[in-house]
Amino acid sequence: MSFSFRKIDFFHPYIVPVIILAVLIMGYIGSFNYRFEDPLNTQTILTIIFAVIVFIIGVVIASKKFTIEKEVKINFLSEKILVIFIILALVLQSLNIVLLGGIPLFNSVLKSNATTNLWRIAYPLFLILINILLAKYYDKKYLILVLLGALVFGLNGYRTSVVGILGSVFITMFYLGKISRKLGIIFVIIIGVGALAIGYIASQSIATQHWTLNPVELVFYRLAFTLEVFEKIIPLAGTTHGHILSMIFSSGSPRSFIGNYVLHYDVCLTSSLFGPVMLDFGYIGLTIQMLFMGVFLKIIHSLASKGIGIGIYSIILTHTLIWIETGPTDIMIWFLYLLGLILIILALKKD
Structure with missing residues (x-):
């Protein structure tokens, strides 16, 4: 239902x-x-x-x-290609954490250096392709990749990554008509708890600061x-x-x-x-x-x-909402707006 x-x-x-x-x-x-x-x-x-x-x-x-x-179609993005590159993104981010020498979520010094070039490739690659995969070839089994992505990128210590992944996927699934009442509640709880937990844990790992606020007060x-x-x-x-x-x-x-x-x-x-x-x-x-x-x-x-338009809109909207607090100060996120512009150009192009 x-x-x-x-x-x-x-x-x-x-x-x-x-x-x-x-x-x-x-x-x-x-x-x-x-x-x-x-x-x-x-x-x-x-x-x-x-x-x-x-x-x-x-x-x-x-x-x-x-x-x-109008539905925009990109035929070369097959299901297999999308899955391969999504897994590649997870591998790159895992390698990023290994090269950092620890988990940034628990170390403020590592966190300050966590947005490396590897991350700058891995995060947008995963974010964009997981939403396109779900929009074009929805299957419940791919939600495992979503949770893996939220976990692996969440270890960087930035709650915006977790909210970006889970929030955009939630919106994509909503427009696909795949959000039941039960699944919707589960997703909202995961997003909320994940964002609160990462924000709180990261704040506690800052050696020069001593927080007495609980996770909700911290928000x-x-x-x-x-x-x-x-x-x-x-x-x-x-x-x-x-x-x-x-x-x-x-x-x-x-x-x-x-x-x-x-x-x-x-x-x-x-x-x-x-x-x-x-x-x-x-x-x-x-x-x-x-x-x-x-x-x-x-x-x-x-x-x-329908199609990839759902996935691209979900990504752009989610990160615009994240900007409300953080501000549009990251070139990688402006790249998502460029992606939207490409989508518009493809839609205006005559078949």
């Missing part, structure tokens, strides 16, 4: 503003309860609401002007801290003149740069979906980014009716 609310499109691009507002509420609550001197100010809240409104406008524009309803704290960083960015809006964007597509660490620039100490920071673009280009940049994301996600969503 299919999911009883199957007719409701839970993963329409409108889920982005819903999650943004949920993060804002949780962060606001967290800013009261923990070490912050004051709760989030009105300007921060209104700026985020403004960003949400612009995103929604982008979705509405795309719904009326740019909808593409509220992290969201509050991320939004507090964004609050400190707003008065500095537009002062980096595109430097963060250039770092994303060259060398350096945008998050570390933000830590030095905003808080004046050497730390890698998440600054929300809005922080990097606000620092670089101010409110004009924020408006363009949110409008683009709204239009782009809706166009890709219109291709998520």
